[in-house]
Amino acid sequence: MHELSLVADLFTIIEEQASRAGAKRVTKVVVSVGELSGVVPELFRSAFQSYKKGTIADKARLQLKMVKIKFKCRSCGHELTARNIMDESFSYVCPACGSKDMELIAGRDLYLEKLEIET
Template sequence: MHEFSIVQSLLTLIEDYARENNAKSVTKVVVSIGVLSGVEPHLLEMAFNTFKEGTVAEKAELIMEIEKLKIKCMDCGKESEKEELNMLCPGCGSLNTQIISGQDMFLKSLELEVD
């Protein structure tokens, strides 16, 4: 379950950012998770709730924004947001497409409580 190592890295980022901004705690953590990122949201939430104890994010709420797959067709130029997880262009049917978004996970924002 790679979500544990992802959360450990996420908590390191959170701790560093909180320290740099003299925050006494973090109240909200917002992450963006692409549907092709390989991250399972329910496992990420479970890992976050387990590992946040004893950290500056101990009382933080985790908000996960799921990012849909967005592709661009290299044949017709159409950009599409896909409901299904395939690379087929809905405009012309080509498979000559490129992923624009939906394959990454990143820390989007934090709410900090400062002294």
């Protein structure tokens, strides 16, 4: 539901970066989306499509790269990746040493990774 406000923040970054690089046009936008970022890719995509009209990224394609949720065991350092957020078989217990002290190390972020521009 809050994808539109995130897309608005994304466009602030896009316009700032594009003008700094002297771009005439942005042709591609690559965003990395953590599975636990709370972002629904379909909603983000449609928010992007409506927001881009009349901006420097008017014709840009959006590529979303999903980032898996990853935990690291604080006891033994073992790293564990969840297949997806609704993975029922996933347990938050370290399979290597049985510790429950797992730290979330990836999957919460939402990043503008790169832009393809025309100068």
